[in-house]
Amino acid sequence: MEEEDSEPERKVLFTSRQIEGTVRKLAEKLKQDYQGRCPLFVSVLKGSFMFLADLVRFVELPVELDFIRVSSYGQSTLSGGKVRVVHGLSLPVAGREVVVIEDIVDTGYTTAFVIDYLRKRKPASLKLCVLTSKPTRRILPVNIDYLGFTAPDKFLVGYGLDYAEKFRNLPDICTIEE
Ligand code: IMP
Numbered sequence: 001m002e003e004e005d006s007e008p009e010r011k012v013l014f015t016s017r018q019i020e021g022t023v024r025k026l027a028e029k030l031k032q033d034y035q036g037r038c039p040l041f042v043s044v045l046k047g048s049f050m051f052l053a054d055l056v057r058f059v060e061l062p063v064e065l066d067f068i069r070v071s072s073y074g075q076s077t078l079s080g081g082k083v084r085v086v087h088g089l090s091l092p093v094a095g096r097e098v099v100v101i102e103d104i105v106d107t108g109y110t111t112a113f114v115i116d117y118l119r120k121r122k123p124a125s126l127k128l129c130v131l132t133s134k135p136t137r138r139i140l141p142v143n144i145d146y147l148g149f150t151a152p153d154k155f156l157v158g159y160g161l162d163y164a165e166k167f168r169n170l171p172d173i174c175t176i177e178e
């Protein structure tokens with residue numbers, strides 16, 4: 001296959017080994033905190049699919065899973081303040097111990113929206129588990145209960161994260177020059 005000239009340059013930021021170590025630690029913490037209970041993990045699509053798949057294999061809890069897909073208006077890499085639900089939940093949230101599984105928190109708009117959306121549905125508890133956070137980019141405050149990595153203000157791809165739908169399948173998390 002021909003390489004496109006416009007392929008952005010990538011540099012590995014977190015290797016697949018580092019990611020595995022971090023996801024195992026998050027799973028261990030969740031296992032301790034939810035011992036004897038059956039939390040509902042709500043994965044925010046599409047970016048968190050790989051994180052979720054690894055996390056639930058390591059977590060050793062009787063978790064239940066649901067998915068929500070949200071979208072910011074527009075295709076830009078900078079998410080605007082307007083978020084909407086593209087694909088809603090299939091399980092009731094009321095009375096459940098919910099853990100939101102997010103790939104990345106950038107400005108915070110998406111996660112703040114998802115947390116608000118779920119809180120309105122009256123879960124028994126609501127926690128947030130995030131693989132990667134870019135705190136210097138935050139506009140809306142987001143309280144992260146379980147955090148994997150803190151990343152610099154760079155655009156990241158891989159391990160679920162995309163640039164225009166590409167690179168989600170990379171096993172490492174890389175930065176790209178836009
Ligand atoms: P927000 O700015 O915190 O609302 O992030 C919105 C969404 O933008 C995230 O859920 C990701 O889907 C996407 N996003 C933010 N930063 C990155 C990045 O560095 N790489 C890939 N996607 C990102």
Ligand code: MG
Pocket residue numbers: 044045046047048102103104110
């Ligand atoms: Mg996302």
